[in-house]
């Protein structure tokens with residue numbers, strides 16, 4: 001079958017949560033989506049609470065992935081151990097709650113593996129190598145039972161995200177980048193059949209810098225005192241990509257942007 005997986009860019013604040021609740025189900029219908037992965041690490045601006053995570057599931061997310069702000073709302077730690085459908089980056093060094101890989105039920109008995117990894121370049125040098133971690137997960141018995149494996153690589157550097165896409169080409173069916181909140185125009189199927197995009201973008205206020213009020217960033221660049229970043233208000237958007245995967249050949253056949261602007 002042609003399995004349609006929707007990957008939704010980082011949900012920013014109340015605006016992001018609101019548009020997802022109102023429009024995700026309709027998007028899933030429009031594009032015949034079977035399975036949806038949403039990056040939720042900015043639901044609180046920075047971090048996500050269990051209540052906000054439940055809201056994203058209610059909106060229609062099958063799996064929530066996270067990133068560098070995983071621990072900004074510490075209430076989430078216990079929830080990460082308890083709730084199998086929320087993942088944090090697998091390559092956090094040391095002993096932290098939760099898991100970075102899960103196997104989920106798709107349509108027609110298909111097993112879908114979702115991997116969440118985080119980059120080190122310009123983001124967090126204290127992580128284990130995301131490349132070696134991806135390899136270890138791929139070799140695990142849990143992963144080998146999967147029909148399809150997809151990866152959310154939460155990273156700052158476009159070079160690191162590209163390297164991950166090409167490194168995993170032919171080993172997984174999709175790799176998408178998150179974190180930078182700016183959608184990239186490089187959706188493609190790599191030579192060995194892995195669908196790839198450098199960054200999905202974000203879900204939140206259109207008139208903003210990365211979902212936040214522009215004056216907050218301008219203040220920093222003008223040398224002002226650090227202030228708390230506030231979520232921007234106004235009309236929102238959903239940045240997302242749809243990966244079409246042929247489950248017979250285990251190759252991605254198309255990646256397309258399916259952004260929704262209100």
Ligand SMILES: [Fe+2]
Nearest residue numbers: 067068069179
């Ligand atoms: Fe991030």
